[in-house]
Amino acid sequence: xxxxxxxxxxxxxxxxxxxxxxxxxxxxxxxxxxxxxxxxxxxxxxxxxxxxxxxxxxxxxxxxxxxxxxxxxxxxxxxxxxxxxxxxxxxxxxxxxxxxxxxxxxxxxxxxxxxxxxxxxxxxxxxxxxxxxxxxxxxxxxxxxxxxxxxxxxxxxxxxxxxxxxxxxxxxxxxxxxxxxxxxxxxxxxxxxxxxxxxxxxxxxxxxxxxxxxxxxxxxxxxxxxxxxxxxxxxxxxxxxxxxxxxxxxxxxxxxxxxxxxxxxxxxxxxxx
Amino acid sequence: xxxxxxxxxxxxxxxxxxxxxxxxxxxxxxxxxxxxxxxxxxxxxxxxxxxxxxxxxxxxxxxxxxxxxxxxxxxxxxxxxxxxxxxxxxxxxxxxxxxxxxxxxxxxxxxxxxxxxxxxxxxxxxxxxxxxxxxxxxxxxxxxxxxxxxxxxxxxxxxxxxxxxxxxxxxxxxxxxxxxxxxxxxxxxxxxxxxxxxxxxxxxxxxxxxxxxxxxxxxxxxxxxxxxxxxxxxxxxxxxxxxxxxxxxxxxxxxxxxxxxxxxxxxxxxxxxxxxxxxxxxxxxxxxxxxxxxxxxxxxxxxxxxxxxxxxxxxxxxxxxxxxx
Amino acid sequence: xxxxxxxxxxxxxxxxxxxxxxxxxxxxxxxxxxxxxxxxxxxxxxxxxxxxxxxxxxxxxxxxxxxxxxxxxxxxxxxxxxxxxxxxxxxxxxxxxxxxxxxxxxxxxxxxxxxxxxxxxxxxxxxxxxxxxxxxxxxxxxxxxxxxxxxxxxxxxxxxxxxxxxxxxxxxxxxxxxxxxxxxxxxxxxxxxxxxxxxxxxxxxxxxxxxxxxxxxxxxxxxxxxxxxxxxxxxxxxxxxxxxxxxxxxxxxxxxxxxxxxxxxxxxxxxxxxxxxxxxxxxxxxxxxxxxxxxxxxxxxxxxxxxxxxxxxxxxxxxxxxxxxxxxxxxxxxxxxxxxx
Numbered sequence: 001x002x003x004x005x006x007x008x009x010x011x012x013x014x015x016x017x018x019x020x021x022x023x024x025x026x027x028x029x030x031x032x033x034x035x036x037x038x039x040x041x042x043x044x045x046x047x048x049x050x051x052x053x054x055x056x057x058x059x060x061x062x063x064x065x066x067x068x069x070x071x072x073x074x075x076x077x078x079x080x081x082x083x084x085x086x087x088x089x090x091x092x093x094x095x096x097x098x099x100x101x102x103x104x105x106x107x108x109x110x111x112x113x114x115x116x117x118x119x120x121x122x123x124x125x126x127x128x129x130x131x132x133x134x135x136x137x138x139x140x141x142x143x144x145x146x147x148x149x150x151x152x153x154x155x156x157x158x159x160x161x162x163x164x165x166x167x168x169x170x171x172x173x174x175x176x177x178x179x180x181x182x183x184x185x186x187x188x189x190x191x192x193x194x195x196x197x198x199x200x201x202x203x204x205x206x207x208x209x210x211x212x213x214x215x216x217x218x219x220x221x222x223x224x225x226x227x228x229x230x231x232x233x234x235x236x237x238x239x240x241x242x243x244x245x246x247x248x249x250x251x252x253x254x255x256x257x258x259x260x261x262x263x264x265x266x267x268x269x270x271x272x273x
Numbered sequence: 274x275x276x277x278x279x280x281x282x283x284x285x286x287x288x289x290x291x292x293x294x295x296x297x298x299x300x301x302x303x304x305x306x307x308x309x310x311x312x313x314x315x316x317x318x319x320x321x322x323x324x325x326x327x328x329x330x331x332x333x334x335x336x337x338x339x340x341x342x343x344x345x346x347x348x349x350x351x352x353x354x355x356x357x358x359x360x361x362x363x364x365x366x367x368x369x370x371x372x373x374x375x376x377x378x379x380x381x382x383x384x385x386x387x388x389x390x391x392x393x394x395x396x397x398x399x400x401x402x403x404x405x406x407x408x409x410x411x412x413x414x415x416x417x418x419x420x421x422x423x424x425x426x427x428x429x430x431x432x433x434x435x436x437x438x439x440x441x442x443x444x445x446x447x448x449x450x451x452x453x454x455x456x457x458x459x460x461x462x463x464x465x466x467x468x469x470x471x472x473x474x475x476x477x478x479x480x481x482x483x484x485x486x487x488x489x490x491x492x493x494x495x496x497x498x499x500x501x502x503x504x505x506x507x508x509x510x511x512x513x514x515x516x517x518x519x520x521x522x523x524x525x526x527x528x529x530x531x532x533x534x535x536x537x538x539x540x541x542x543x544x545x546x547x548x549x550x551x552x553x554x555x556x557x558x559x560x561x562x563x564x565x566x567x568x569x570x571x572x573x574x575x576x577x578x579x580x581x582x583x584x585x586x587x588x589x590x591x592x593x594x595x596x597x598x
Numbered sequence: 599x600x601x602x603x604x605x606x607x608x609x610x611x612x613x614x615x616x617x618x619x620x621x622x623x624x625x626x627x628x629x630x631x632x633x634x635x636x637x638x639x640x641x642x643x644x645x646x647x648x649x650x651x652x653x654x655x656x657x658x659x660x661x662x663x664x665x666x667x668x669x670x671x672x673x674x675x676x677x678x679x680x681x682x683x684x685x686x687x688x689x690x691x692x693x694x695x696x697x698x699x700x701x702x703x704x705x706x707x708x709x710x711x712x713x714x715x716x717x718x719x720x721x722x723x724x725x726x727x728x729x730x731x732x733x734x735x736x737x738x739x740x741x742x743x744x745x746x747x748x749x750x751x752x753x754x755x756x757x758x759x760x761x762x763x764x765x766x767x768x769x770x771x772x773x774x775x776x777x778x779x780x781x782x783x784x785x786x787x788x789x790x791x792x793x794x795x796x797x798x799x800x801x802x803x804x805x806x807x808x809x810x811x812x813x814x815x816x817x818x819x820x821x822x823x824x825x826x827x828x829x830x831x832x833x834x835x836x837x838x839x840x841x842x843x844x845x846x847x848x849x850x851x852x853x854x855x856x857x858x859x860x861x862x863x864x865x866x867x868x869x870x871x872x873x874x875x876x877x878x879x880x881x882x883x884x885x886x887x888x889x890x891x892x893x894x895x896x897x898x899x900x901x902x903x904x905x906x907x908x909x910x911x912x913x914x915x916x917x918x919x920x921x922x923x924x925x926x927x928x929x930x931x932x933x934x935x936x937x938x939x
Contacts, residue, residue, distance in 0.1 A: 001677075001679055001712055002710075002712055004663070004679075004711070004712040004713065005709035006663055006664075006711075006866075007663065007664050007677065008675055009675075010673050010675060048666075048864075049666075049668065049673065050666035050667060050668040050673060050854065051666075051668070051856050051862045052854065053852075054852060075880040075881060076880045077503070085671075086671075088671050089671045090671055090672050090673035091673060092666065092673055092675055209882070236884070238852065239850070241709050242704075242707065243704050243705060243711060243850070244849055244850050244851070244852070244866075244869070245850070245869070245871060245898075246849070246877060248894070248898065249884075250818060250902060251815070251818065251901070251902040251905040251906050268818075268819070270819060270822040270897075272890070272894075273884055295833075300926055300931070301803065301804075301930060301931070301934075302733070305920070305926040306926060307833065307925055307926045307927050307931070308833045308925050309829070309832065309833055310829070310833070329925065334833055386921070389732075390629060394646055394730065394731075394732030394733065395730065395731070395798070396732075396733055397733055397803070410733075411798055411802075478626065478628075478632070478649075480650060480659075480842045480843070481838070481842065481868075482838040482841075482870075483837045483838055483873075484835070484837040484838075484839045486837075487835035487836055487837040487924070488835055488837070488924050488925075500874065500875060502875060502878070507875070509660075509851055509867045509869055510659050510867045510868045512660045512865060512867060541924035543649060543839050543843055543922040544630075544649055545628040
């Protein structure tokens with residue numbers, strides 16, 4: 001019998017990095033030291049452990065790397081367990097799932113504006129590094145990233161790396177003033193409006209629903225169109241293969257038709273996301 | 274009766290005594306009445322039905338509705354439903370001052386599936402003149418004696434008395450000597466293995482739909498243990514015999530001393546599992562251990578399992594029954 | 599047409615059982631009928647419908663996907679799939695046969711569900727034409743001909759005779775294998791029964807409901823936003839009866855079960871979009887009200903599924919929800935309220 005799509009591979013956690021008080025990044029490789037599978041930026045994988053169930057997690061690393069990484073917030077049964085394990089722990093992984101960001105088609109040659117809030121940076125991380133690796137394929141790259149506090153900014157080290165690159169414009173913000181923070185203070189939607197990005201940008205946004213809602217409103221006021229904005233909704237998935245029915249919104253299944261959607265596509269769906 | 278009830282309810286709507294009514298809504302047949310909210314007298318006049326198939330106990334729907342701030346809700350309660358109402362009141366699940374009760378008289382309700390089983394599935398309409406049920410089918414008019422098609426729970430009716438109401442249609446009834454524990458006795462008199470096999474046969478049909486729980490006026494927890502994702506027993510289909518048994522046994526324990534024996538669990542079970550017998554066994558035991566107690570009889574008496582008397586049966590004393598072998 | 603006398607039916611069953619597993623509707627102690635594995639003495643029930651549909655044969659109520667073991671830091675995934683014995687389902691009504699097509703569109707689409715396909719490949723469906731449809735039946739609304747059901751072999755029961763007509767290669771092979779059981783007779787009685795039954799079906803109350811507006815993309819949001827959803831769902835108790843008796847409801851959950859000896863069974867089981875936790879995620883739930891959940895179930899059958907599947911509705915008109923819903927709400931009432939009937 002063929003391997004079923006629901007049946008996972010076994011991967012090994014080879015590196016764990018603490019990003020914030022409740023986010024860690026896990027590097028996962030096959031037992032042979034190679035990547036478990038090839039993915040595209042924006043795709044997800046189902047991680048699981050015996051007795052802890054499964055959770056759909058976006059793949060944080062760029063496909064151009066020779067490893068696979070997941071930045072995971074401690075939020076539930078499985079993610080809580082993951083936060084308690086050490087390097088060398090094996091996990092079950094199946095995937096990749098979903099449509100990727102159209103990095104090799106619609107986004108190619110474009111100016112890209114990445115907007116993220118909190119753990120929402122994780123799925124964009126893969127795209128950003130992919131574009132970085134193929135830098136000449138894209139126009140300007142601007143990143144706006146916000147979190148509750150400086151300690152909650154995921155992947156701070158890499159953010160610095162990005163900021164140090166002349167061809168990338170990184171803008172960080174935190175919700176409230178904090179000692180030792182000399183960057184911007186304020187919510188992401190307000191900050192985006194202040195930055196007043198040119199309309200040449202194609203926007204890729206991910207974060208809490210409320211942040212997305214208000215940022216989108218602001219972008220529209222600036223003259224951006226729904227067809228210029230992409231987001232990802234991987235949280236809704238369960239089986240990952242378009243069958244279990246959880247992620248169904250309208251005639252779409254997030255796991256097969258998404259998780260990456262352009263806002264004009266979302267606009268055609270019932271307001272259940 | 275229906276037209277009198279409608280007339281009075283319209284008056285209450287018009288005098289602004291009530292802002293909505295919960296009753297039985299006309300369906301596609303006489304027997305598929307949907308418990309429903311009527312927001313206007315026009316809607317009620319057009320679509321309200323009270324007939325031999327108005328079986329649904331409307332009291333539980335009041336939990337959600339009586340939280341609304343905008344005025345009184347009228348509810349129609351049959352005698353057995355009034356016990357559920359009192360229980361909900363006693364447990365502070367509903368607000369009495371937000372509700373206007375019209376007690377409706379109840380003869381026995383009829384069981385559409387018994388009628389269909391006897392006369393065929395091609396039924397267009399059913400009506401009863403007190404003795405005889407007349408059924409229009411695609412194959413012509415057929416009749417059957419009412420006594421053959423009475424809803425099971427009504428065959429063991431415990432009371433025609435409305436224990437709570439604001440006004441009552443018809444005459445006040447009485448508490449009946451229902452012989453409702455006879456069936457429990459049959460089970461008690463079985464050998465343990467016979468009884469186990471009886472319940473296995475019954476519960477093996479359970480499809481895990483939770484209809485019994487969700488319809489039950491005593492099951493009012495905001496979060497049921499079987500909905501708790503971390504409990505490992507949440508509301509999905511049972512995966513083995515043990516889970517089939519466990520759900521129903523735990524549920525019977527949870528409503529013990531609170532179940533009024535309204536019979537909704539068995540009435541709505543798509544697999545006709547006689548679930549009420551589990552609850553009735555508890556009622557019988559409670560009666561024997563702590564003296565006769567009818568949940569919902571009034572709102573003052575504390576339920577036997579929520580109070581303690583020095584003469585109470587001790588958990589360490591297992592009562593023995595002589596006829597158990 | 600191939601025929602078999604009713605008196606020879608049990609012999610026929612015994613013969614099938616010798617080579618395969620045989621399942622058929624049998625009356626249970628409540629007088630209703632349900633599918634069960636045939637054993638000597640079981641009588642085929644001619645009841646119009648079984649309480650549960652036949653979907654369980656292919657989309658199992660609950661099934662183990664694989665086993666997992668954790669030993670210190672090591673994780674093992676154990677494939678527990680087994681070869682299934684060939685089986686026969688006898689007496690499936692046209693509506694339930696059609697439901698298999700609806701499930702196929704989900705489970706056999708890429709990536710193919712091997713658990714489902716395995717059973718589909720090993721199962722042979724002998725359908726049974728209806729001759730006494732109920733007033734709660736409305737398969738004709740979805741272009742299903744109950745007098746000529748699909749399946750590997752279609753069958754009719756006219757008086758004390760059964761007639762068989764193979765429709766697929768699998769069906770041909772089966773009748774060839776069991777050819778000593780059948781005689782060849784004139785099919786006139788079948789034609790006569792079909793005609794009579796079609797006459798009844800025409801007079802059923804729900805076979806001509808107005809389906810306008812359903813199943814088309816440009817009406818999706820309009821139907822979704824209809825105010826009727828609130829009243830229709832106002833007394834929905836959020837149980838899963840409709841979902842579990844429905845032949846086309848196809849949602850499942852995946853969970854871990856700790857056997858206790860260090861091994862974990864990762865199984866899937868039927869789930870219901872009517873349940874409050876169906877769309878519960880770690881931090882949010884996009885369908886917080888019973889109205890939203892109720893709407894999802896009917897939107898899926900009447901709008902979303904057909905948009906995705908070339909106009910085929912996700913309902914076969916079997917009428918089970920009309921009979922089983924504890925509050926007597928059902929898809930017919932929804933269609934009537936929404937379809938401007």
